[in-house]
Amino acid sequence: MVHGVGVGGNCSGIPTPQGFVWFDDRYVGKPLVFAGTVGIIPREVDGRKMHEKRAQAGDHIVMVGGRVGKDGIHGATFSSEALDPKSPVTAVQIGDPITQKKFSDVIVHEARDRGLYHSITDNGAGGISCSVAEMAKECNGCHVILDAVPLKYPGMAPWEIWISESQERMTLAVPPEKLAAFMDLMQRRNVEATVIGTFTGTGRCVVEYHGSTVMDIDLVFLHDGLPKKQLMTAPAAATGADPDVPCPPRLEELLLTMLRRKNICSKEFISLQYDHTVQGGHVLGPVQGKGRVQGMATVTRVLPGSRKGVGLSQGLFPAYAEIDPYRMAAAGIDTAIRGLVAAGVPPSAIAILDNFCWCSSDDPVRLGQLKAAAFGCYDVATAFGTPFISGKDSMFNDFSGYDAAGNPVKISVPPTLLISSIGVHPDIHAAVSLDAKIEGDLVYVIGDTNEELAGSEYFAHLGVTGSTVPALDPVAMKERYQHLSDAISHGLVASAFPVTHGGLAVALAKVAIAGSLGMDITMPGNLRPDYYLFSETLGRFVVTVAPDNKRAFERALGADAILLGRVGGKNLRITGTTTLADLPVSELERAYKEPFGRY
Amino acid sequence: MTLPRTGTPAMPEPIFERALIMSGFGINSEMETQVALLRAGMASDIVHINDLIDHKARLADYRLLVFPGGFSYGDDTGAGNAYANRVRNNLWRDLEEFLAGDNLVLGICNGFQILANLGLVPAFDRQYRREIALVPNRKGVLECRFVTLKPGADNLWTRGIERLYCPVSHGEGNFSCSKETLQKIRRQKMIAFSYCREDLSPANGEYPYNPNGSVEDIAGITSADGKVLGMMPHPERAMDFVNLYDWPLKKEQMKRQGVQVPHESMNMQLFKNIVKYFQ
Known part of the structure; x- marks a missing residue:
């Protein structure tokens, strides 16, 4: 598959900056591959x-x-x-x-x-x-x-x-x-x-x-001439119980395990096989920073000499589908928009598209999930004021065959909704990469963290589903993203990275790895430390800011800016009431790169 | 606070001499190559190889011939091989005449592979034989990543260049030749650029500094007469500061030091050297 995408894109002379891989055993019967292109045309010729x-x-x-x-x-x-x-x-x-x-x-x-x-x-x-x-x-x-x-x-x-x-x-x-x-x-x-x-x-x-x-x-x-087909939907029963696992006293091992998870670790070996520099427009590529971490968004200049660039990002949360498809759609849209905002694309210059890959779409319950996801798309996109400009669907991603003993088996993909986003970056010189850059810079998380771990990578690690998928308040987020966008356009932000799969601890680790710099972090609030660090609450960013810009940045972001600590040293240290984790960035980097390191 | 930076540099008045940039059959870097030359001060025409064969354009009207990067014929019969054959079978006499004059030839990536197949490099004693090969990368796959290059000789192409920092993007860039050829290339100071570490010390074959396993870290060579340059990395893909892999960090460091952020990258020097030669 990687070879196919590589040959297709590379031989076409079209830069391929984007890409990610998502693993779930339910894709074993019918793996999904999404590929898309963006083109430009002159408005007028003669x-x-x-x-x-x-x-x-x-x-x-x-x-x-x-x-x-x-x-x-x-x-x-x-x-x-x-x-x-x-x-x-x-x-x-x-x-x-x-x-x-x-x-x-x-x-x-x-x-x-x-x-x-x-x-x-x-x-x-x-x-x-x-x-x-x-x-x-x-x-x-x-x-x-x-x-x-x-x-x-x-x-x-x-x-x-x-x-x-x-x-x-x-x-x-x-x-x-x-x-x-x-x-x-x-x-x-x-x-x-x-x-x-x-x-x-x-x-x-x-x-x-x-x-x-x-x-x-x-x-x-x-x-x-095709008569309109009438299909029946049925509501899906809510599933998933919360786990009964205590928080470990120290989180080092847990953080390393999270960084090694296939959905979190580096898949750089794939990105590098796709030519992302042809046409000379590379601005923010698929991997960023000294420590080479895969970003959420890329920025490419399409016209030589132009100040503008095209930002691309994506959001995908199939693990939320069986619990709350409405919120799955919201999470996808929010993440696709947030990735671009972190790179400096204003929220008003973003458009999105959907890719529904469903299963068993003659089953009323599956259709009920589809309806809920579609409502999620509508509500969130209209609240953000972000247009859907394209989309596609594939409704029967099921596999019927036999197992080794000759018994019939059916394997269906989880309802999957990929949201892709495109945005116009007004000034590529002001684009922001994800890596921490300078010792002494302040580390912020933008946005509160709630106990929303259902379908999270942490719960998947624990082997449980959970009941509360992250909720989204798009009206509040729209305002927050505008504030961050303004701060970026005024040059107040040294690095920005959206908090997504794996939560805050994973995002902090990636920012530190990318910069090859340590961080000293103090955890605010009263949440259980593991829940605080691995919850996948939407709308958040990890941002680093030069000390000289502290006041201006905090004025721009208001109460959303929560100061966590500073960049510096060789370790990522996270402290709650006691020390929770203290790990050399080199060890984090090893864990992040190890799983596919030999490809 | 707005970012201190110099504006877009004014485009220089182009010199009289023009460049011909080959296209067609899967070559894909003609546009950025044209822009790089124009910014350095040389105008060019992108010409489909069929139009040269049909005499709709004449090589003799140009002073620089460029084979840009791409995947001519999909690299299906070996990188650059089929396109080189098309040149050899249809344009050889024109090309020989061009090479005999005071003209330059540049091949980048797929263009270098075409030059190697044609024998335009190394071309000892102006004998156009295939003496070097760009074989599959040691890693076995195409890789797109930034590399640091340093000049291996002081010649018209490398003058004033301390380093280049630009992408490679190829599956077949592993420079290979016989011991005798390598010795001649070395003795005649034909290694134009070699892969190195960030501090300009030799890569010594170590991945990823040497991205493909090239012997002696060779990234590009000139012909024996110095008029032809073939190189695997793509300086034309990183003309601007914001094209460089590490620009966000560099920008932040410069900002804190109150240093102006440059507009152009160091890679433009190669194209300026071409213009300087004709001036």
């Missing part, structure tokens, strides 16, 4: 608004890029269906990123700006059946001749040609007067381009093969 596209009746339907084969037939339905012994092996496409690189170069750098086409759509799910039919909506009709579609090999049935999802293909609407110039350009760039039909205004989608019509469907019916 007076044409570049986001507008419209195929016109009479335009040629032109397919460019790779040829069509039997790979990828039913790929999209396959990815949304349960895996069982009858799942087709040819559903997965055979990728070849260089074929795509060749045509993306010529389309983006040459054909686009010369205005050689009216409309363009990528051949993804459903292949040309979807791309052509979607574009046909723009002009109200199409006529496709399947015999013209270039094939990888003979022997394909017409329906296979029509729906194959073989990759690295685009469909374009090329006006007749531009066809010669378009085809000449493609030929000179060694890109295969073929006219496979005509866009029409007949209101019908007509497909022809060997001289006979194999499909002739009313376009309105094709797009909107």
